[in-house]
Amino acid sequence: MKLSNNTRLEVRELTKIFVSGRRKITAVDQVSFEIHEREIVSLVGQSGSGKTTIAHMILNLLKSTSGSIIFDGKDIKDIKKKIYWRNVQGIFQDPFSSFNQFFVVKKVLRDSFKILDKSFNNEEKDKIIIKALESVNIDPGDVLEKYPFELSGGQMQRIMIARIFIIKPKLLIADEPTSMIDSILRANILKLFEKLREKQGTSIMFITHDIGLAYYVSDRIFIMHRGKIVEAGSAEQVIMNPNHTYTKGLIEDVPTLHKEWILTKRS
Amino acid sequence: MKLLKTLLKSKKFIIGLCVFLLLLFGSLIFTTISSHDPAEMIGFLYEPPSKEHLLGTDNFGRDVLIELIYGMKTSIYVGLLSGIIATFIGTTIGTTAGYLGKTIDNILNSITNLFLVIPSFVILILLSVSLRSRSLTLLAMIIGITSWPWTARAVRAQTSSLKTREHVNMAKLNGEGYVEIVLKEILPYMLSYIFMVFVLQVASGILSEAGLSMLGLGPSNTISLGKMLSWALLYEAVRTGAWWAFIPPALTIAIITFSLLYMNTGMDEVFNPRLRS
Numbered sequence: 001m002k003l004s005n006n007t008r009l010e011v012r013e014l015t016k017i018f019v020s021g022r023r024k025i026t027a028v029d030q031v032s033f034e035i036h037e038r039e040i041v042s043l044v045g046q047s048g049s050g051k052t053t054i055a056h057m058i059l060n061l062l063k064s065t066s067g068s069i070i071f072d073g074k075d076i077k078d079i080k081k082k083i084y085w086r087n088v089q090g091i092f093q094d095p096f097s098s099f100n101q102f103f104v105v106k107k108v109l110r111d112s113f114k115i116l117d118k119s120f121n122n123e124e125k126d127k128i129i130i131k132a133l134e135s136v137n138i139d140p141g142d143v144l145e146k147y148p149f150e151l152s153g154g155q156m157q158r159i160m161i162a163r164i165f166i167i168k169p170k171l172l173i174a175d176e177p178t179s180m181i182d183s184i185l186r187a188n189i190l191k192l193f194e195k196l197r198e199k200q201g202t203s204i205m206f207i208t209h210d211i212g213l214a215y216y217v218s219d220r221i222f223i224m225h226r227g228k229i230v231e232a233g234s235a236e237q238v239i240m241n242p243n244h245t246y247t248k249g250l251i252e253d254v255p256t257l258h259k260e261w262i263l264t265k266r267s
Numbered sequence: 268m269k270l271l272k273t274l275l276k277s278k279k280f281i282i283g284l285c286v287f288l289l290l291l292f293g294s295l296i297f298t299t300i301s302s303h304d305p306a307e308m309i310g311f312l313y314e315p316p317s318k319e320h321l322l323g324t325d326n327f328g329r330d331v332l333i334e335l336i337y338g339m340k341t342s343i344y345v346g347l348l349s350g351i352i353a354t355f356i357g358t359t360i361g362t363t364a365g366y367l368g369k370t371i372d373n374i375l376n377s378i379t380n381l382f383l384v385i386p387s388f389v390i391l392i393l394l395s396v397s398l399r400s401r402s403l404t405l406l407a408m409i410i411g412i413t414s415w416p417w418t419a420r421a422v423r424a425q426t427s428s429l430k431t432r433e434h435v436n437m438a439k440l441n442g443e444g445y446v447e448i449v450l451k452e453i454l455p456y457m458l459s460y461i462f463m464v465f466v467l468q469v470a471s472g473i474l475s476e477a478g479l480s481m482l483g484l485g486p487s488n489t490i491s492l493g494k495m496l497s498w499a500l501l502y503e504a505v506r507t508g509a510w511w512a513f514i515p516p517a518l519t520i521a522i523i524t525f526s527l528l529y530m531n532t533g534m535d536e537v538f539n540p541r542l543r544s
Contacts, residue, residue: 061436082442089440092433100434102455115442 008171008203010034014067016053027053029227038197040204042214045224051207055175059090085115089169093176095156099148105159106144112163132165136192154185161192171203178213190217212254215239223247273537280533286526294340305329305337305490313509323511326502334490335515341491342473345407349472352411354465357418362449365426379416387413391475395484403486410475418464425460429453459538463531470527477520492516
C-alpha cells in the first residue's frame with residue numbers, strides 16, 4: 001500500500017491529568033504523534049495505560065489538560081464540533097453499550113445521518129443503510145427491525161462499522177473494537193478496516209492491547225506505557241527490533257502455537 | 268408498552284393499581300352523575316349510620332358518605348397534580364445537574380440541598396397561612412414545589428452514571444445536543460425509576476394535603492378527606508363517640524396511600540431483580 005505523506009492528524013504534547021480531591025492522576029503524559037492520510041496506525045498498551053483517554057480526546061469528547069490536536073492543519077478547538085465529527089468518528093470497545101437498547105437497528109443507523117451535511121429522506125437513507133450493511137457482510141433483512149439485545153456482539157460491532165461506511169469520515173478512531181468479539185470474527189473486523197481504507201481512503205487509529213493484532217493490520221505501531229508513548233515506528237521495526245524493555249516484554253508474551261508459553265516479569 | 272407488560276406480571280402492582288383506579292373512577296363517575304350536593308344539610312348533627320345515610324351525618328348534618336366520595340376525588344386530584352409537578356421539577360433539575368456537571372451541577376446541588384434541609388412541612392404551613400384564598404390547584408402546586416428534592420438527587424445520581432455510557436458518546440458523535448441526548452439516551456433508561464418515584468410522590472402529596480387540611484389550612488370551598496378530619500376534630504366527634512365522622516376519611520386516606528405504596532413495591536420487585544425471590 002502506497003502511503004501519502006500528507007498529515008491528517010497531529011497530536012502535540014497532549015496531556016491529561018484527572019484530579020479527584022487532592023489526588024492527581026496523569027493519564028496521558030506529553031504524547032506526540034501524527035497520522036497520515038490513508039494510514040492505519042495502532043496504539044498498543046495494557047489496560048490503564050491511557051489509550052482510551054487519548055481516543056476520547058481525539059474524538060473531542062474529553063478536554064485535554066494541555067497540548068494540542070491538529071486536524072488537517074487546524075486546531076480542533078477552532079473547528080465546530082459538528083463539522084469535526086463529520087470528519088472524525090469513533091467505534092467503541094463494548095458493542096453492547098454502544099447502542100441505545102430502546103431503538104431498533106434501523107433507527108440507530110438513521111440517526112447517524114444527522115451529522116451529515118446533506119439531508120436525506122427516509123427512503124434515501126434506507127438505500128444507503130442497506131448498502132452499508134452489505135459492505136460489512138450483514139444481511140439487512142436480518143437486523144434492521146431488531147433490537148440491539150437480539151444481536152450478537154460481532155453483528156453489533158459490524159453494524160457500528162456500517163455506520164462508518166455511511167458517514168465516511170476521514171479519520172476513524174477504533175477503541176478496542178475487537179476485544180469483546182471471539183477470535184474468528186476479529187480477523188473479519190480487521191479486514192473491514194482495510195476495506196474502509198481502500199474504498200474511502202479513511203485513516204484509522206486502531207487501539208488495542210493485542211500487539212499481534214496490531215502487527216497484522218497496521219502500517220505503524222505506537223507502544224504506550226503509563227501514559228507515555230515509549231516506542232514508535234513501522235510495524236516491522238517495532239516487532240522485529242524493539243528497543244524499549246516494555247515492548248520486548250509485550251512481544252514475548254504473545255502466545256504462539258507449538259511453543260511453551262513463559263510469562264516474563266515486568267512492571 | 269414493554270414496561271407495562273412486565274409490570275402486569277406483578278400481582279402486587281395489579282392489586283394496587285386496581286384499588287387505586289376503582290377509587291379514582293368510582294369517585295369520578297359518582298360525582299358527575301349524582302345530583303347530590305355534598306354541602307347540603309340533610310339531617311341533624313352526628314346522626315349515626317342508618318338506611319338513608321349509610322355513614323351517618325357530620326357536625327353540620329351532612330351525609331358523610333357523599334362527602335367522603337367528593338373528598339376522595341379532591342385528595343386524589345391534589346395528589347396526582349402535586350406528584351406530576353414534583354416529578355417534573357425533580358427530573359428536570361436532576362438530569363440537568365447530572366448531565367451538565369461542573370458549575371451548573373454545583374449550583375443546582377446547593378439549591379436541592381437547601382430545599383432538603385428546610386423542613387418542607389413548615390414551608391407548606393407558612394405558605395398556606397400567607398395565602399388568603401387557597402384553591403385546590405394552588406395547594407397542589409405548593410406541595411409539588413416543596414417535595415421534589417429527593418427525586419432530583421436520585422435522578423442526578425443516575426444521570427451522572429448513565430452519561431458515561433458509550434451510546435451517549437455515540438449520540439454526541441451524531442451531533443445530538445444536550446436536550447436530545449437527555450430525552451433519548453438517558454430518560455428512557457430511567458423511566459421505570461421515574462414512574463416509581465411518581466407513584467410515591469402522589470402518595471406523599473395526598474398525605475401532605477390531609478395533614479395541611481387537618482390543621483385547618485386546606486383548600487377553601489371544597490371538601491377533602493383532610494378537611495373532614497379537621498371538622499371532626501374541631502367539633503369533638505371523638506369525644507361524642509361519633510366514630511363515623513372520622514374513621515371513614517382516615518381509612519380512605521390509608522387505603523389510597525396503601526394502594527399506591529403497594530404498586531410501588533410491586534414495581535420495585537419487577538425492576539430490581541435482586542428483590543425477586
